[in-house]
Amino acid sequence: MQSVLRAREINLGIVSLEEENMTDKRLEPVDPQKASEEQQKVMARLGEGRGRIPTPFNIWLHNPHLAEGMEIIGTHVDHSPVLSEAETEVAILSTAVFWNAPYVIANHRRHALKSGIPESVVTAILEKQRPQSVDGRLGVLCEAVADILAGGVIDDARFARYAAELGRPVIAELLITIGYFTSVSLAMTLHALEPKN
Structure with a gap:
């Protein structure tokens, strides 16, 4: 079609x-x-x-x-009021990789790089690795996204760190972004939508 x-x-x-x-x-x-x-x-x-x-x-x-x-x-x-474009793209790309959604990965890899995420961070996400040596809020956010997608209970110390350094509004925003793009990734994959070579 x-x-x-x-x-x-x-x-x-x-x-x-x-x-x-x-x-x-x-x-x-x-x-x-x-x-x-x-x-x-x-x-x-x-x-x-x-x-x-x-x-x-x-x-x-x-x-x-x-x-x-x-x-x-x-x-x-x-149009997230609490996440930067780069932070949103970390959550989206990580979610797409987690669900192995080829089209979403290809599309948001480009968006992630355009948003200013270092190529080393994008590469780590694509290789299903936790990004290393990422400073400041983006580094904490990368860790939080990886923990959320890993499933299971996040220990109290890590949760307290995320709440203190990111804030609860950011945690809520990450959850809805990951949830929404889980639906996008599953929908695109179930319908066999893939990037053209």
């Missing part, structure tokens, strides 16, 4: 797989001409806020109530 969908009535810029530079095996985007009223409402919000329908929403729009909630969370993650 390599066609570009057009949605003139609701004025959306729906992105084709060619524009996203990915291959598709299972994706079935909602046709704007056949969309339910609820789907059109979410599509219009996505078009207004983002100028296009991001690929995961072509999956989630089959359940418009879910897509509506994910749009709110995704918009928040995209």
Whole structure:
């Protein structure tokens, strides 16, 4: 399915797989001409806020109530009031690598480097290693993200360090960013969306 969908009535810029530079095996985007009223409402919000329908929403729009909630969370993650762009990208790239999501990894590797994350940190994340020799808040954040993704209980001393050095608002933001991009990664992988070579 390599066609570009057009949605003139609701004025959306729906992105084709060619524009996203990915291959598709299972994706079935909602046709704007056949969309339910609820789907059109979410599509219009996505078009207004983002100028296009991001690929995961072509999956989630089959359940418009879910897509509506994910749009709110995704918009928040995209404009985090407490994380810098680089900090957000550490969480996103680490999550994509954890879930082995090829398209999300390829896309956010570029974003991570553009956001100013040192190449050594990006390489460590891609190799499923904890980044070493990262100073300041970014270093603590890298450790927190690795601990969150490792699962299990984080010991009291480490949690206290994260709470003291990052703050509880940052911890909450990391949790929602990791959770949201877990959904993105799983959706993209389940639908066999991969970057083109």
